[in-house]
Amino acid sequence: MIPFLLRRLVSGIVVITVVTSIVFFLTYGTSVQIARNILGPSASDEQVAILNEDLGLDRPLVEQYLDWITSAARGDLGASYFTSEPITEALANRLPVTFSMVIVAVLITLIASLALGITAAARGGVVDRVLQSIGTVSYVFPVVIIAIGMVYLFAIVLRWVPAIGFVPITQSPGHWLASIILPSITLAIGGIAGLAAQIRGSLVDELGRDYIRTLRSRGVSERAILCKHALRNAAGPALTVFSLQFIGIFGASLFIERIFALPGYGAYAMNATVQGDFPVLLGVTLVSVVLVVAVNLVVDVAQGWLNPKVRV
């Protein structure tokens, strides 16, 4: 297991390095006049040159890159060009908002998908068809419409939850849950159908196999067959789908944060992109890539645990 883990770790570090390098050279290598944009049109060419020097932008691109990557390795991502806010600090403030929403969305996705997938596979017949229909409808229905509908009903009419904003869990767990439940459900809805369909399909396949028939003939209970044997063997493909959906949910949070005015990572990334705040852009890219690599690593480990053949 350890060599398997090491291989995954090394490949993860390579992916992180390659992606951040590409983003660095794509941004800093363009003709965008960073210092001029920061200072505005009134600044003289001399003032622009001074700022370029202060920011180290007058150095060769490779030297700038090496400087950035060594600082990043030490946990120093620099400061925003426009607000001077340290990026590590800014990310520390914003990531809890996004993680709160994403983690709750993932939990909802997992619980709902497992419940729907297992029920559909185990019961079959009308229940299966109804659940599949519900899944298809939720899959094709635009989540933005669902979000707006939920805001109208639960935030504006009933006033059970807020329409906008975020409350930290340390301030009030109840209000924290209330502030993220609608965005989390919105994020989860699209993923539930796909994951439930995957779980159902894999389970139906497994339940038709010879070893299941053997287990039944030995008198093993249906619940044990389903949960201990079939589900474990069906989990591999579902895990892969789940890891893709987790990353998809994280990406979709960029837009959902805007709808619910949540001060999260997505809003931060969006502003940096619009402004051309390159250090922030690199910081959020690094976090995104690390997250994707970490999720894939966890899924790989889980796959290895479920199926020892994968470790080879």
Next chain:
Amino acid sequence: MRDSLRYRGIGLAAIAAIATLALSGCSGYASPENENHHVLSLSARQAPASFAIGAYGGGEIMIQTSIFDTVLAFDLDGEIVPNLAREFEYNEDRTILTLAIRDDAEFSSGEVVDAQAVVDNLTATMNAASTAGLVGVETIEATDEYTVVVTLSEPNASLVPSLAGVGGFVAEPSTIGSETEATQPVGSGPYVLNRGETQIGEKYVLDKVEDHWRADDYPFDRIEISVIPDITAAVNGLQAGQLDHATGLSLDQSETLEGQFVTGTDNPTTWGNIWIADREGELVPALADVRVRQAINMALDRTAVERLAPGQRHGVDQLFSADGGAYLPELEGNYPYDVEAARELIAEAGYADGFSVTMPSTIASTEFEPFLTQSLAEIGITVNWETVSLQDIVANLSSKEFAMFFFPSTYSGSDALDVESALGPVFNPFGTSTPEQTELLDAANASGERDAFADLNRYFTEEAWFAPVMASTFLWAHSDSVDYMPPTLWGYSVLPWTVAED
């Protein structure tokens, strides 16, 4: 049986979650408010880029004017009034401005605001690379503990309005140039930034300074400004009782909210213009001919622009705001929409076969591009749109890359500042000037009268230096817990909001 127990467990968990939400929702999500504690909850489209003196880079200025006292101020009617300077007076030739600073103002750090503090701030602003203000200032001196004298190299009417705006912010001098000045402002204004509850770039919480010299004019004990770029989210926040005011509504949104909320229209905030920059014909020779520039003005059916966003735009044909002294009603309709007459002018100028021009396609122009393309095509001008990213706009416009371009500009509240912007490096990249224009500008700067820039306006219009298209305004809605009086200068301060009378 076991299965049913398991499902029951899931059901109980769901009920518990709903109960938690319902219980937490019982207290509501509107801002805490009672008879003695008033909270104003607003939204802002864009966060202030920086609180550093001289580094203002856009965003809601009302956050800064709440934290920093300005040397002078704009009142709700757009007039410039004393503020930190209780009196201000020019000498006869308007090259020396004497400011008498109040002796009862104090920074939130406890330090006294005196003449030297004002000098330190104005000097920092003057020397800053990013602030277009305090143009032509030669010296700034404290002549006694509460008197500041600003000396200009030549009269410049933009000085006084600059001191009422970003050029007049006064921060605690020890913070100027510090590492924290961009994010931790220390001012002497009516509110102080609550650092614990503020999240820079996302939400700004301001607590009232009870012993501020103008505290009686600020009825709210606390102001919360959330940065919400999406207007639909802001409207949701208003409807859910989380915001007191939402601005920038579409006509549909305004009509939907009518009846439930108080709705209305602000004064014009920005104006859109075809900046005919290449008036000497360096890139496009045709633009050097005044008849061509006049023809461009006559090719625009400005009423069509109004139809693009009903209730939020109206056609304009002058550089200056109708609220200012330079605006001349007699110039309205100076260039009526007349394609035939415009074609004749173009032909007279020797361009009967037309010509082409490349204009930047930016986030600010895309909506208007079909209108502009069609309007100009009707008089033989072919527009080629070249996409320019938002990050590159300023650099591209100011580096003579485009002979003309459509771009909005914000009304500054001052004719002098509007002219300074129009003749500055972004909107006048070719640095066009003529002896007559220079003479009129100098006379306006030395005048001191409200209509000082009217003659310059007449010159700009007759020479068709610009092709103004439309002015934009905002539709707003607010809850019945606050009152709002649309100010002449939009978004300048929190003074337009008051606690609603029962």
